[in-house]
Amino acid sequence: MAQATRLSTVAQRRIQSELNEWMRSPPEGCCLESCEPMTSWVVIMQGPEGAGGVRLYSDEVFRVRIDFGEQYPLDPPDVIFLAPAPIHPHIYSNGHICLDILYSGRNGGWSPALTMSKVVLSLRSMLASNTDKRKPPGDAEYCARVGNRSPKLSNWVFEDDKV
Amino acid sequence: MSDDSEEFRSGSEDEEMSDYGASDADMDVEDDDDDYGFAGAEEVSTVPKVPYKVLPKEDLNKQREKALREVMDVLGIDEDTAMRVLRKYKWDSSRVQEEWFSKYDQVRESLGLVDEPGPSGRAACEAEERCFICFDSFPVRDMRSAACRHYFCKDCWRGYITQALSSGPACLDLRCPSTECKQKACVPCALVMELASGEEQSKYSTYMVRSFVEDNSSMCWCTGKNCENAIQCLVDRGPDEAMDVICSCSATFCFNCKEEAHRPVSCKTVKTWLTKNSAESENMNWILANTKPCPKCSRPIEKNQGCMHMTCSQCRFEFCWLCQGDWKEHGERTGGFYACNRFETAKKKGEYDDESRRRENAKASLERYMHYFERFDAHSKAREKARLDASKVSKDWLEQLADITKTPTSQLKFINEAWNQIVECRRMLKWTYAYGYYAFEDADRNSEVARHKGFFEFLQGDAERSLERLHEAAEKDLGAHVTKARNQADGGFDADAFQTFRKNLIGLTDVTAGFFDKLVKQLEKGFSSMEADYAGQVDDGAGPSGVNEGGEQAAGAAGGPAATGTTGHKGRRSKKARGVDEDVVLLGEQGFWTCNKCTYNNQDLTARRCEVCNEARAGPGGGAGNRR
Numbered sequence: 001m002a003q004a005t006r007l008s009t010v011a012q013r014r015i016q017s018e019l020n021e022w023m024r025s026p027p028e029g030c031c032l033e034s035c036e037p038m039t040s041w042v043v044i045m046q047g048p049e050g051a052g053g054v055r056l057y058s059d060e061v062f063r064v065r066i067d068f069g070e071q072y073p074l075d076p077p078d079v080i081f082l083a084p085a086p087i088h089p090h091i092y093s094n095g096h097i098c099l100d101i102l103y104s105g106r107n108g109g110w111s112p113a114l115t116m117s118k119v120v121l122s123l124r125s126m127l128a129s130n131t132d133k134r135k136p137p138g139d140a141e142y143c144a145r146v147g148n149r150s151p152k153l154s155n156w157v158f159e160d161d162k163v
Numbered sequence: 164m165s166d167d168s169e170e171f172r173s174g175s176e177d178e179e180m181s182d183y184g185a186s187d188a189d190m191d192v193e194d195d196d197d198d199y200g201f202a203g204a205e206e207v208s209t210v211p212k213v214p215y216k217v218l219p220k221e222d223l224n225k226q227r228e229k230a231l232r233e234v235m236d237v238l239g240i241d242e243d244t245a246m247r248v249l250r251k252y253k254w255d256s257s258r259v260q261e262e263w264f265s266k267y268d269q270v271r272e273s274l275g276l277v278d279e280p281g282p283s284g285r286a287a288c289e290a291e292e293r294c295f296i297c298f299d300s301f302p303v304r305d306m307r308s309a310a311c312r313h314y315f316c317k318d319c320w321r322g323y324i325t326q327a328l329s330s331g332p333a334c335l336d337l338r339c340p341s342t343e344c345k346q347k348a349c350v351p352c353a354l355v356m357e358l359a360s361g362e363e364q365s366k367y368s369t370y371m372v373r374s375f376v377e378d379n380s381s382m383c384w385c386t387g388k389n390c391e392n393a394i395q396c397l398v399d400r401g402p403d404e405a406m407d408v409i410c411s412c413s414a415t416f417c418f419n420c421k422e423e424a425h426r427p428v429s430c431k432t433v434k435t436w437l438t439k440n441s442a443e444s445e446n447m448n449w450i451l452a453n454t455k456p457c458p459k460c461s462r463p464i465e466k467n468q469g470c471m472h473m474t475c476s477q478c479r480f481e482f483c484w485l486c487q488g489d490w491k492e493h494g495e496r497t498g499g500f501y502a503c504n505r506f507e508t509a510k511k512k513g514e515y516d517d518e519s520r521r522r523e524n525a526k527a528s529l530e531r532y533m534h535y536f537e538r539f540d541a542h543s544k545a546r547e548k549a550r551l552d553a554s555k556v557s558k559d560w561l562e563q564l565a566d567i568t569k570t571p572t573s574q575l576k577f578i579n580e581a582w583n584q585i586v587e588c589r590r591m592l593k594w595t596y597a598y599g600y601y602a603f604e605d606a607d608r609n610s611e612v613a614r615h616k617g618f619f620e621f622l623q624g625d626a627e628r629s630l631e632r633l634h635e636a637a638e639k640d641l642g643a644h645v646t647k648a649r650n651q652a653d654g655g656f657d658a659d660a661f662q663t664f665r666k667n668l669i670g671l672t673d674v675t676a677g678f679f680d681k682l683v684k685q686l687e688k689g690f691s692s693m694e695a696d697y698a699g700q701v702d703d704g705a706g707p708s709g710v711n712e713g714g715e716q717a718a719g720a721a722g723g724p725a726a727t728g729t730t731g732h733k734g735r736r737s738k739k740a741r742g743v744d745e746d747v748v749l750l751g752e753q754g755f756w757t758c759n760k761c762t763y764n765n766q767d768l769t770a771r772r773c774e775v776c777n778e779a780r781a782g783p784g785g786g787a788g789n790r791r
């Protein structure tokens with residue numbers, strides 16, 4: 001569990017607003033398991049049904065951890081799947097997710113206008129659109145190399161928009 | 164100006180004409196042809212076609228504004244838009260125009276250019292909207308948006324802009340942060356400037372200026388320390404084509420790969436070589452760590468670089484690294500420094516086990532590398548020293564000399580020229596060792612490659628020897644003259660001796676330039692057509708058979724340079740140890756003869772005197788003109 005982070009006023013108010021909004025209308029297939037402290041959420045995600053009724057993940061339940069940083073929402077939070085992570089070509093066994101909107105910087109797609117609601121929906125649709133349930137190439141090597149450090153420290157290349 | 168100096172000057176020119184057979188005008192013409200990589204170094208005077216231009220800050224800004232203005236006028240767009248489209252097409256304004264007019268919508272879409280909507284009514288300005296970053300509501304007039312009308316509060320914009328600016332030049336292409344923004348509207352420069360701090364504003368402007376150089380394929384920054392000049396390439400360069408440039412700050416580097424200038428070697432060779440050097444430095448350490456025990460006292464011995472000759476630091480026993488035998492039993496009979504016949508023989512008899520053979524192979528390849536690296540490194544260091552000396556000479560010595568000899572400094576330019584030549588030649592020479600390492604790897608297995616290698620080493624050897632003579636003259640002779648002049652400052656200056664020195668130095672500079680020109684041109688051309696190039700001259704009767712009449716080189720003549728690969732001098736020979744006979748053989752084959760006095764390679768095989776120094780030709784070809 002991440003240690004409580006001191007937040008800027010903007011971040012505090014923004015996270016509070018997002019929480020309120022979430023409570024009012026939670027994203028489909030997701031519920032909050034914990035938001036204590038406010039800087040670290042755990043989301044329970046029901047595996048989605050794929051297109052045309054494909055049931056790759058629909059019998060599984062995943063947990064996503066979201067750790068907000070001081071600079072949120074200018075900086076994206078750390079978002080990872082807790083073990084056991086879904087088997088997916090863009091999700092590593094240590095929970096790291098290769099999805100552009102989770103990262104800022106040169107080829108990242110993070111925007112401060114993205115909410116956690118939208119983020120978890122993107123994660124779910126990433127699972128829903130997958131047709132090939134396999135681990136990413138080099139999964140073991142990657143996990144051994146990066147261990148538990150933040151996924152934001154990895155150098156991501158986002159190439160496959162479809163999955 | 165005193166009479167003395169007048170006399171000094173006119174005298175010198177007359178002598179130069181007669182002795183070197185070339186007037187200043189002739190030499191200028193040659194310079195034009197010679198087109199060295201460092202041609203840009205000379206102050207425009209002698210070299211008409213420099214393929215690049217040094218742009219100081221002011222010129223750079225002018226050029227940038229001109230490029231912007233042109234696109235703004237032709238496309239009828241504002242500066243902000245012009246900047247974006249120029250950046251997209253790497254500041255190639257003709258491409259910009261082409262793309263803009265043929266794919267107007269596509270280009271605009273890719274840049275996030277959105278049509279400005281009409282002014283929003285007063286009512287809309289009074290209305291409140293929610294900022295989708297901080298989730299607070301504000302009156303719209305206190306909010307800002309790009310052309311897409313996705314409003315955010317000023318504080319959130321500030322945070323967004325600050326963060327973008329801290330992430331580098333990509334901030335020039337900042338887009339609307341809204342997740343609903345389908346067009347991904349660009350954030351106008353004016354909005355950035357309105358909300359950024361003073362410091363950030365200047366950072367943004369700097370990125371815009373830098374874009375003109377960094378996003379521009381015909382521009383690069385000078386790599387010199389603290390130099391703010393840019394270099395503009397004025398010619399079409401092929402992809403990955405090397406181009407040596409020299410900045411007005413005196414930094415020299417390759418426009419393409421930004422490494423130190425490296426003509427005549429390709430960028431690829433330079434990169435591989437430099438990578439190898441850094442990789443090998445570990446490897447060499449490993450080898451050095453794996454020392455052999457002294458055969459006498461068993462103290463672990465580190466190997467001396469290059470040479471097989473080992474000396475134990477404890478008992479002073481001198482032995483051979485390969486066979487561990489006493490060095491006294493070694494020498495010419497065992498094949499010289501780099502080959503130990505005792506070891507070769509023992510290997511044949513099977514006295515060495517697999518382990519030592521494998522170690523031997525690994526070592527041989529390391530030895531080969533070290534041979535080239537040592538020389539690369541030595542010339543590299545010699546160049547650095549020469550650079551320092553050159554600036555010392557032009558700063559301190561020239562004025563003193565001018566004073567003592569009562570000569571205007573412009574008349575002492577030949578000294579600067581000699582030093583510039585030395586610095587540049589050291590640089591070229593060092594890169595030829597990187598070239599040699601890669602180009603002739605197969606010399607032991609392929610006789611054609613061996614022949615090319617022989618010719619390469621011949622050209623390289625000529626260049627190197629000539630440069631050593633020039634360097635020595637510029638260093639020692641000049642030093643002696645300055646010292647002497649200082650001591651005899653009160654009228655005892657030996658004008659004649661200085662005159663001789665001047666003539667000599669000019670001649671050596673010229674001759675060295677000639678050798679290097681030849682070497683550089685041959686390397687750039689490659690050796691594949693070498694046989695064909697020289698075949699004509701051999702057929703003319705100037706080849707080995709003609710040389711034979713001299714009688715001195717009958718043994719090696721038949722094979723020409725190829726023979727050098729099979730004479731038993733296997734592996735790397737020390738250049739100094741190379742037999743004279745080989746040189747003469749190569750000479751005949753290549754169709755020129757080397758002057759004994761100034762070392763110039765004369766092309767005219769029938770000439771009786773050296774084209775450069777007029778020295779009578781010695782040796783087999785001399786006098787009788789018996790080559791034909």
Ligand SMILES: [Zn+2]
Binds near residue numbers: 296297
């Ligand atoms: Zn805001």
Ligand SMILES: [Zn+2]
Binds near residue numbers: 347
């Ligand atoms: Zn927008």
Ligand SMILES: [Zn+2]
Binds near residue numbers: 387390413414
């Ligand atoms: Zn410079």
Ligand SMILES: [Zn+2]
Binds near residue numbers: 406429433
């Ligand atoms: Zn280069």
Ligand SMILES: [Zn+2]
Binds near residue numbers: 458475
């Ligand atoms: Zn010893």
Ligand SMILES: [Zn+2]
Binds near residue numbers: 485488497506
């Ligand atoms: Zn030996």
Ligand SMILES: [Zn+2]
Binds near residue numbers: 758759778
């Ligand atoms: Zn000569």
